[in-house]
Amino acid sequence: MKTDRATLSSEQLALVIRAAESAFPQECCGLLFGQRTAEGWQIVQAHAMRNASAKPELGFEFEAREQLRAYREAEAAGLEIVGHYHSHPNARAGPSPTDLQIARERYDRGLWLIVAIENGKFIDASLWQLHGEPGEFVRVELRQH
């Protein structure tokens, strides 16, 4: 099974970018609903979540009950949680050292969609997945449709 490629509609990506821009200077976050196919990952829906972090300018956290509701919603739609998205209001494109640490600690092999924002404006979106042990982020090709 190939897992190095993913598709996402331009409408869903636009939703994520808008959320990231309007959350500035805080980070926005959400879950990615989708499925794995023979061709790779299909991200069907970007599901916005509240950033429950005490310092939302510096990081993000999901709230446990909201996360559980999202899992049920995905399941009801016949989808899986294939990963999550969050924004970097400091304009960093790609995973931060903290992201790497969290992904390793949680053994998170889901997709990481990271949206870089500079001065409230979108500059970059990239998709990543942890490979190996203890794990390094490898870029996943993101195709829009």
Ligand SMILES: [Zn+2]
């Ligand atoms: Zn990050």
